[in-house]
Amino acid sequence: MFNPPPTPYDVSFHFLGFPVRIHPFFWVIAVVLGMPSEIGNMKSTLVDLAVWTAAVFVAIMVHELGHGLAFRYVFGVRSMIVLHGTGGVTVPFVRHQRKRGILGFFSEVFLSAAGVLAGFLLVLLIFAFFLLIHPNAFLNKGVLGDFFYQLGLVCIVWGVLNLLPIYPLDGGHIAREVFCLISPRSGAANSLVLSIVVAVLVAVFWVRIGVFWNAALFAYLAYLSWQALERS
Numbered sequence: 599m600f601n602p603p604p605t606p607y608d609v610s611f612h613f614l615g616f617p618v619r620i621h622p623f624f625w626v627i628a629v630v631l632g633m634p635s636e637i638g639n640m641k642s643t644l645v646d647l648a649v650w651t652a653a654v655f656v657a658i659m660v661h662e663l664g665h666g667l668a669f670r671y672v673f674g675v676r677s678m679i680v681l682h683g684t685g686g687v688t689v690p691f692v693r694h695q696r697k698r699g700i701l702g703f704f705s706e707v708f709l710s711a712a713g714v715l716a717g718f719l720l721v722l723l724i725f726a727f728f729l730l731i732h733p734n735a736f737l738n739k740g741v742l743g744d745f746f747y748q749l750g751l752v753c754i755v756w757g758v759l760n761l762l763p764i765y766p767l768d769g770g771h772i773a774r775e776v777f778c779l780i781s782p783r784s785g786a787a788n789s790l791v792l793s794i795v796v797a798v799l800v801a802v803f804w805v806r807i808g809v810f811w812n813a814a815l816f817a818y819l820a821y822l823s824w825q826a827l828e829r830s
Contacts, residue, residue: 649748
């Protein structure tokens, strides 16, 4: 669980009872990812960057709120949300007590999947909202339509990437639960081996299509899995 230390430049506030802290690198990475390869009209580029950054912020906030609500209502644990350079994390104030047996398995899987489910639910609400107004409204609303399009896109892509069985992504935690259910003694180690293999394959894929930032990120995730495997 990556939780960078606070800085003097953090943005902090409360939302729905959750303390939220935004590390400055969150904004930096969001802008870098949204930067076009060629800059034409400066005003248009700045508007597009602002829309993209706002969409990334809302998408990741909704994702982390899903985890926070799961902590609150499934485990009765308060938590805080931290947005950082590689996404976000929901940090419980106290270690939640795992439920026993099969109920514990489903509770942990739901906790890990809650962020992705929240994002996908938001996508459905966006499409339902625009379809109720007019079938073509989604494509003809200017900046607002662009924002919702980007928001839906980020929610889908972020959700799919998080479901990959790679530690410490949500899919990595779900894979660990499944492996541990099948083999309690070696399940955690087996899930880390799978994490390394998948992360390396995804990194190679990004290299082959020339997206080196994403390749570096997944190479780093493979390294984290290898470190965790060494400690296990």
